[in-house]
Amino acid sequence: MQSESKYFICTEENEEFNNLRLKDSSYLPQILQWDQEKLTKTKRMYPFEKLDYFHEFKVREDDIWIVTNDRCGTTWTQEMTWLILNNLDFDQARSVPLETRSPFLEQCLNSRLPTPSNFNFESVPSPRLIKCHLPMQLLPKEIWTKKPKIIYVVRDPRDAFVSSFYLTKLFMGVNSSLSLDMEDYIEKLIKFSCFWNHVLGFYKLRKQENILFYSYEQMKKDLKSVVLRVCNFVGINYKDEEIEKLLEHLDFKNMKDSESCSHKLEIEQVHKNLQLKDEDIDPSMKFIRKGKVGGHRSELSPEILKKFNIWENEQLEKYGLTLKDILFSNV
Numbered sequence: 001m002q003s004e005s006k007y008f009i010c011t012e013e014n015e016e017f018n019n020l021r022l023k024d025s026s027y028l029p030q031i032l033q034w035d036q037e038k039l040t041k042t043k044r045m046y047p048f049e050k051l052d053y054f055h056e057f058k059v060r061e062d063d064i065w066i067v068t069n070d071r072c073g074t075t076w077t078q079e080m081t082w083l084i085l086n087n088l089d090f091d092q093a094r095s096v097p098l099e100t101r102s103p104f105l106e107q108c109l110n111s112r113l114p115t116p117s118n119f120n121f122e123s124v125p126s127p128r129l130i131k132c133h134l135p136m137q138l139l140p141k142e143i144w145t146k147k148p149k150i151i152y153v154v155r156d157p158r159d160a161f162v163s164s165f166y167l168t169k170l171f172m173g174v175n176s177s178l179s180l181d182m183e184d185y186i187e188k189l190i191k192f193s194c195f196w197n198h199v200l201g202f203y204k205l206r207k208q209e210n211i212l213f214y215s216y217e218q219m220k221k222d223l224k225s226v227v228l229r230v231c232n233f234v235g236i237n238y239k240d241e242e243i244e245k246l247l248e249h250l251d252f253k254n255m256k257d258s259e260s261c262s263h264k265l266e267i268e269q270v271h272k273n274l275q276l277k278d279e280d281i282d283p284s285m286k287f288i289r290k291g292k293v294g295g296h297r298s299e300l301s302p303e304i305l306k307k308f309n310i311w312e313n314e315q316l317e318k319y320g321l322t323l324k325d326i327l328f329s330n331v
Contacts, residue, residue, distance in 0.1 A: 003048060007055050010048045013040055017192045018048055022137045027144055029136075031204040037197045039137055045106060046138070053109045054134060059142035062127045064234065065150045066102070069198050070133055071163035072155035073216035075261055075288060078102040080227060080250055081151065082129055084236055090249055098261045102129040107266075135194055136201040147210045149233065152202040154326055155216035157195050158296035158308055161186045166289055171270050173280035183304045190307055196315035203326055215327040220293050223247060229330075256288045263287045 003010045004023075013019040017040050025034035064081065068074045075098065082101050083093055092101075099107070108121060121128070132139070143150075165182045189195075206213035212233045219226050224247055231237060238246070248254070255261055264287075271281060296305075312323060 005048065005052050008048070008051050013192065016042055016044075016188075018043055018046070020048075020051070020137075025137065027141060029144070029201075029205060032197070032201055034137060037137070038194045039135065039197065040192045040194055041138070045133075050109060051138060054105065054138055055141055057105065057109070057121075057140040057142070059140050059146040059148055060126055060128065061146045061148060063130060063146075063148035064127050065130050065132055065143070065148055066153070067132050067134070067139070067150055067202065068153045069155070069157075069160060069193075069195055071160045071167060073153045073219055074131060074133075075263075076216075076219060076250065076252075076255060077151060077153050077230075078129065078131055079255065079258075079261055080246070081230055081234070083246060083249065084227075084231055084234060084238075085127060085129060088238065088242055088246060090245070093249070094258070094260055096260060097263075097265060099263065099266060102131055105130055105132045106134065135198040150202070150211045151230065151233070152206070152211060152213045153216060153219075154199050154203070154213070156293070156296075156323065156327065157312070158300065158305070159216075159293065160195075161189050162296045162299050163289060164189070166285065167287070169282070170285045170287065171267060173271070173274065173276045174282050175280050182299065183301060186300070186304060187307065190311050196312075199326060200315075200319065203321075203329065206329060214330060217293050217327045218330075220252075220291070223250060252288075252291050256286060256291070258288075261288065 001012055003012075007023055009021045009023060011019045011021075020039040020041060022028075022034065022039070028034055064085070066074060066077050066081065068077075078098055078101075079093065082098070083089065086092065103121065103124065162182070165185045168185070169176070202211065202213055205211050212229065214226055214229065224243065227243060227246060227250075231243075267287065300308075316322060316326075
């Protein structure tokens with residue numbers, strides 16, 4: 001059954017996903033054939049009736065947007081960028097939840113998801129640091145006229161999808177039908193997600209002045225160089241000893257143990273909404289998990305990895321690209 005809104009056409013794909021198409025893509029950078037690019041999103045996170053709200057969101061020229069696919073180093077990048085923008089205020093970073101300091105667009109405009117209390121985007125002082133998982137076609141239209149700064153982070157989808165599986169278990173409960181079998185879950189993402197559409201659009205724009213493109217793998221390999229690139233991108237400089245303090249704060253173990261980056265209130269609200277019981281919740285699970293590059297190798301079978309390789313080659317070979325080209329494009 002087909003539905004239409006002001007900007008989108010939706011054909012229901014199955015009970016979990018909507019297949020979407022933008023009515024008019026002429027305003028987008030003409031870097032991909034948008035009418036042929038897959039655009040399928042989950043109904044829970046991206047209900048069709050909310051897409052026009054995302055599209056009409058009012059952008060400011062001095063906004064800074066962090067745009068990623070799920071589980072690609074978003075939280076790490078938010079914490080790093082917020083501190084760079086806020087005079088390395090570690091005390092506030094430790095005491096104020098990250099989702100308040102750097103709001104999540106889809107969460108704040110989606111009544112189905114828990115939202116920070118009394119949150120209002122218009123009340124956030126500039127420069128706003130906005131987190132977003134929307135692909136290029138669903139982003140606010142004013143992104144392309146106001147041209148705010150955009151930090152785009154990519155990650156090997158094998159690691160990102162494994163991390164997404166565990167995040168689903170964390171939010172939905174260990175007994176949820178969405179999280180019972182990792183490989184079934186990942187195979188569904190390979191089939192329905194628009195991961196490469198999401199990445200390739202920004203990869204092709206990575207040399208534009210208002211876009212900074214890097215990978216989670218680069219962060220793990222040489223975090224200091226990424227920190228310095230972000231500082232240069234936003235036009236703020238710090239002394240060497242201040243950068244060292246920032247790197248210590250951003251050390252992965254410290255991030256994993258950080259209460260303010262744990263999304264604890266958000267997770268508890270989802271559990272409450274779902275009426276989960278104690279036996280449905282694994283208290284050892286955390287929002288920030290292992291963060292290991294290549295961790296999927298100990299989690300996934302050769303069969304599902306073969307499907308990953310086929311899917312990846314189908315998406316990248318037509319552009320003459322490899323995964324390494326994308327993950328280390330600026331090295």
